[in-house]
Amino acid sequence: MTVDAWIQHPTECFLAHDMFDSLRRWTGDAIPPGEIPLQHTIDALDAGGVEVGIVSAWHGPQGALITNDEVAAFAAAHPGRLVGAAAVDLGDPVGAVRELRRCVEDLGFRALRAIPWLWGLPPNDRRYYPLYVACVELGIPFCTQVGHTGPLRTSETGRPIPYLDDVALDFPDLVIVGGHIGYPWTEEMIALARKYPNVHIDTSAYTTRRYPPELVAYLRGGGRRKVLFGSNWPMIAPQAALADLAALELDDEAAELFLDGNARRVFGL
Numbered sequence: 001m002t003v004d005a006w007i008q009h010p011t012e013c014f015l016a017h018d019m020f021d022s023l024r025r026w027t028g029d030a031i032p033p034g035e036i037p038l039q040h041t042i043d044a045l046d047a048g049g050v051e052v053g054i055v056s057a058w059h060g061p062q063g064a065l066i067t068n069d070e071v072a073a074f075a076a077a078h079p080g081r082l083v084g085a086a087a088v089d090l091g092d093p094v095g096a097v098r099e100l101r102r103c104v105e106d107l108g109f110r111a112l113r114a115i116p117w118l119w120g121l122p123p124n125d126r127r128y129y130p131l132y133v134a135c136v137e138l139g140i141p142f143c144t145q146v147g148h149t150g151p152l153r154t155s156e157t158g159r160p161i162p163y164l165d166d167v168a169l170d171f172p173d174l175v176i177v178g179g180h181i182g183y184p185w186t187e188e189m190i191a192l193a194r195k196y197p198n199v200h201i202d203t204s205a206y207t208t209r210r211y212p213p214e215l216v217a218y219l220r221g222g223g224r225r226k227v228l229f230g231s232n233w234p235m236i237a238p239q240a241a242l243a244d245l246a247a248l249e250l251d252d253e254a255a256e257l258f259l260d261g262n263a264r265r266v267f268g269l
Contacts, residue, residue: 003263004238006113006143006179006204006230007053009041009074009082014058014065019118019151038074041233042081048231048238051260052080052269054111056143057087060118068099072107083267084109085143090119090127097134104138110267111177113143116157123157124166132171141266142167143202146178146189150205150235160188168196175266179230180205186212193218193226200266204230209244216248224254228263 008014012035045053055074058065064087071084086103088096103109112135116122123144135142146164148155157163160182168176179202182189192199201223203211211219219227231241250258263269 001260002048002050002229002238002242003052003054003260003267003269004045004048004050004231004233005054005177005202005228005263005267007041007045007055007233007238008058008066009038009055009071010036010234011066011070017060017065019153036234038077041074042078044233044237044239045081048240048242050231050238052263053082053233054085054143054230054263054267055082056085056113058115058118059087059089060115061091061120068103068107068109071109072103075108083269085111085113087113088131090114090121090125090131093127093130097130100131100134101138104140109140110269111141111143115145116163117145117149117151117153117155119157120154121157122159122163124163124170128167129170132167132174135175136171136173139268141175141177141200143177143179145180146182146185146201147180148184158182158185160185160192164189164199165192165195168192168199172196172198174198176200177202177228177266180232181212181215183212186215190214190218190223193223200226200228200262202228202230203241204232205235207236207241207243208248211248219248219258220250220254224257225262227258228266229259
């Protein structure tokens, strides 16, 4: 069994965003233009042996790129196979909390995801804080991006320390998942996962052969309950992301937790 902690089903609006100008330099034709059938994403999960995908909405300062209602429709078309992660408008904190509650209570979403570089706001900005309270009350994790950016945007918002460190200090009950490993600040992200019981790492946007050695060592040992598999589909297909899994030399327990158990616990699946 495998749970993919970070995927998107690419809508035409999502693909039209200028972030793909730089991403296409290294994804090539993996992301075709135009509207993509939902079955294309399901086929990619099947090929990678993924049972459940946490499929994310996207919202930035200019509006929604993948709406929460679109994600709800994806999940409704494949119940239990696709599980929604909400995205909200950080510029409207009160409206954002209301929308997050709607997504969880009415639509069955299991996470909030915010992309700091898209907003130009690190996660310790005051505009996130009402959402952290709501996440704790709703019993869902806050998922975010850590590390450098693939798109041509500042990477500073993805530094784990001090930004995510501040959040974990202020909200000890908040479950946090730092996606995209945190490179080149991987050691900072691992330090936070060691320091805080509720801080986790997901490996989205990296294939197994590109995991930094310090992350592999953490995953094999004391971090086996703190690291979740993610692909970042459609930028990387789950099958490609896991192609060299055996080279990580994980024991049976570490492999099961990495691929399945940690995500089921964190997302309440």
